[in-house]
Structure formats: C-alpha cells, structure tokens
Amino acid sequence: MDRYGQFCPVAKATELLTERWTLLVLRELLAGSSQFNQLRRGVPRMSPTLLAKRLRMLEKAGIVVRRDGAYFLSEAGRELEPIVMALGRWGIRWVPQLGELDYDPHLLLWDMHRRVDVSRVPARRTVLEFAFSDAASAARWWIVLSRSGADLCDFDPGYGTAVVVTGSLRALVRVWRGDLAWSAAVRSGQLTLTGSESARRAFPHWFLLSDFAPVERPAPLVAAG
Numbered sequence: 001m002d003r004y005g006q007f008c009p010v011a012k013a014t015e016l017l018t019e020r021w022t023l024l025v026l027r028e029l030l031a032g033s034s035q036f037n038q039l040r041r042g043v044p045r046m047s048p049t050l051l052a053k054r055l056r057m058l059e060k061a062g063i064v065v066r067r068d069g070a071y072f073l074s075e076a077g078r079e080l081e082p083i084v085m086a087l088g089r090w091g092i093r094w095v096p097q098l099g100e101l102d103y104d105p106h107l108l109l110w111d112m113h114r115r116v117d118v119s120r121v122p123a124r125r126t127v128l129e130f131a132f133s134d135a136a137s138a139a140r141w142w143i144v145l146s147r148s149g150a151d152l153c154d155f156d157p158g159y160g161t162a163v164v165v166t167g168s169l170r171a172l173v174r175v176w177r178g179d180l181a182w183s184a185a186v187r188s189g190q191l192t193l194t195g196s197e198s199a200r201r202a203f204p205h206w207f208l209l210s211d212f213a214p215v216e217r218p219a220p221l222v223a224a225g
Helices: 009-017 022-030 036-042 048-060 081-094 105-113 169-177 182-187 197-206
Strands: 064-067 070-073 126-132 140-146 149-153 163-167 191-195
Touching: 009 022, 022 036, 022 048, 022 070, 022 081, 036 048, 036 105, 048 064, 105 126, 105 140, 105 149, 105 169, 126 169, 163 169, 163 197, 169 182, 169 191, 182 191, 191 197
Parallel strands: 126 163
Antiparallel strands: 064 070, 126 140, 140 149, 163 191
C-alpha cells in the first residue's frame, strides 16, 4: 500500500481505498455479491489471486467480514455506500467517454441479470439470448428469468429462447447507462429484438436500468461563435 505520510483522514482513507480494484470490489459487495465466484464475475478482468489479496486487505482493515466462506460488509464497509454511489454519479456526469476496453459483455450481462424486475417477468421460466456483433470475444450470452431471480449463462441452457437481442454491444451499454432509450436503439437498428410481439414489447420492462441511468447529465458546452 502506498503511503502519503500525512495524518489527514482523507490521506489515510485514500491509502486504503485507492489500491487498484479495491473500489470495484466494494461496488460488488454493495451490489449483493458475497461468494468469491460472484465477486470474480463482477470484476472479470481481475485475477483470482489479486481478488483474494484485496479481500484479505479489506478484512484486515475491518471493512469486510468473512463468515461461512462468504464475504460481507461490516458497519464500516456499509458506511462507504454513499461514497461509492456518489463516485458513480459523478463519473457518469463528468467522465462520459468510454474506451474500447470498457465495452465488456461479461460485466454488462452480469449487471443486467441482477437488475431484473421480478414483479414483471413471466411466471414461467423465460430465456433471453444476447448476440453482439461488435464484441471482440464472448459474443453470445443467455439470461434465464424467473420470479425468484435470474441466472447468467455463457452457454445455451437449452430451454428455448423467448427473445433474442442482436446488434451492438456499444448500443446496449449506452441503453444500460441511460444514454440511449430502448426504443431509439431498436428504431435506429442498433439493436434488434426477435420473438413474439408480446415478448418483444414486454422485454424492456423486465429489467431495471443501471443505478446511475437516471442521473442528469450536464448540458454540452457550445463554443462561442
């Protein structure tokens, strides 16, 4: 851990929390992940060794408690929630640009599968397929919906598919972040929904968008003259 050599509490908190990946591990714990493999799926580009190291560090600092093989936030950890959420709101307002490596289908579908509105999904098991034309790898995914929650699969679960979403990963990320409406993405041809008319109409209502989608964006600057 880098040391600033300052007694300032901002410096001490920064020493602990700004180690690479640490805030994203906290984000996953706040989102409800508790098992090691769940945490890995929320930070797919983080090595298992480094994840274990960060969890040990957070446990030693009293931010994480390990119980029955699972990880939970302590009182100190839960107190970080408004800070993490404030960072997300600030980021979507003031750091809107995304690079090529930021379009990660694994992270997007993992996020989507835990933001299902179970009050709106069909009573029967429903399978959704996603096929991305611009994903460098892992271009096909399936989400299995039920009233008890959702499962994310990187293989066809074999139950029959109700809706197939094809098109641009970039477009679906923009929809998820609240930068583009579902209807606009479909109307423009960036995303295509295939299935029965009733399923296609219902599909956008089966998911809640990202927690940060409702955040108001600043108006774009217009150069004088």
